[in-house]
Amino acid sequence: MILHITDHDQWARARRTGELRPASLAETGFVHCSDPGTVHLPANALYAGRTDLLLLSVDPGRVGAPVRWEPADPPAPGMPWFPHVYGPIPVTAVLGEHEFRPDSAGRFVLPQSMAEFRAT
Numbered sequence: 174m175i176l177h178i179t180d181h182d183q184w185a186r187a188r189r190t191g192e193l194r195p196a197s198l199a200e201t202g203f204v205h206c207s208d209p210g211t212v213h214l215p216a217n218a219l220y221a222g223r224t225d226l227l228l229l230s231v232d233p234g235r236v237g238a239p240v241r242w243e244p245a246d247p248p249a250p251g252m253p254w255f256p257h258v259y260g261p262i263p264v265t266a267v268l269g270e271h272e273f274r275p276d277s278a279g280r281f282v283l284p285q286s287m288a289e290f291r292a293t
Contacts, residue, residue, distance in 0.1 A: 175206040175256045177229045184227050192261040203257035209283055209290035211253050216281035228273040235266035
């Protein structure tokens with residue numbers, strides 16, 4: 174399972190069209206994704222203060238496009254690699270949607286609804 178951060182409007186649009194096509198697909202050629210252990214990194218770096226986000230769990234075997242684990246974009250020393258999907262994500266590849274809001278300290282952490290994926 175890989176994870177993609179989106180907002181309610183983009184997800185509603187994807188559900189109408191059948192696929193998720195975030196701006197990054199046109200800009201960089203891929204859809205940025207994460208895994209349960211790293212999703213907080215881009216969330217805290219890029220979405221501080223946002224309360225309108227969803228975290229989508231995606232089956233990489235169902236996307237129908239290449240999924241490559243690559244350095245962060247932009248690359249940074251010591252950063253983990255992230256899954257990049259080189260095509261739109263079909264709605265049928267999304268296994269779940271989870272509200273993704275910052276905690277009381279304003280930081281993003283894996284939602285409680287995904288507790289089974291937390292590192293022990």
